[in-house]
Amino acid sequence: MRNISDIIEKYLKSILHESPEGAVEIQRNDLADKFSCVPSQINYVISTRFTVEKGYLVESKRGGGGYIRIRRIEFPGPTSLHTHLQQTIGDEIGQTMAEGLIYQLEEARFISKREAGLMRAAVAREVLMVKLPYRDQIRAQIMKAMLISLLA
Template identity: 55%
Template sequence: MRNISDVIEHYLKHIIESSNEELIEVKRSELAEQFDCVPSQINYVIRTRFTVEKGYMVESKRGGGGYIRIIKVTPDNHLDLYDQLIELTSGQISQTAALNIIERLYNEEALTKREANLMQSVIDREVLNVKLPYRDVLRAEIMKAMLTTLKYKEMNE
């Protein structure tokens, strides 16, 4: 059985996919009532399942007329996607965010399964046996190098 967060995520993604537009607006309180949960559960799902790394932008307005707007970001091509993700990896990046980026690349068919598996193995915290925050900085540099290589491979094909 899936947990409530999975159910809410699936529901929201289904609405986005079935919509003719790349965005939806929902009311936090209405979703909480629909799924019989507290509004903070909705916040958790939005914050963790609809991230930039996963290809979403979220806007929210609090208050009585408040809403949550979830926008599916779809790049024009793989080169734009690589550029966007290279920008996201500057500085430092957590393992979770890096895995989300790899998953997004795979889902958007910008990576093969083999390439995704290789990337995942290289950025793992067990492989990058360095203390934080240096590990996240090192992971960002490795991710940037891999994304840049994939981008230029794509340009030369």
């Protein structure tokens, strides 16, 4: 059985996908009640699975009428995608940012699950066993080369 974090993530993604505005507002306590968990579990899911690197903006307002708003960052269309990727990757890119970009490309269906897995394996720090900043520079070059090939 999947853990509660996976279930909460799937639920939030489904309501976000159904939202015409591409954003949802939730009450942390209401969501915690819905899933019979503590509110800090909701915070954990949002802070680890709805990050900027993964293509989400999260805003929150504390207090009695407080809310958490999650908004999906839209990828540019295919025509401006190359420019966006060149700017995002730049001359160097860290592993977290690279994995986030790969995740966004997979979610937007620009690359397949298999291609995403291959890309993650190719840019992993365990594979690129050189010291920083060279590792991030090599990772950027690998990412650019793979994306040019895949998105051509």
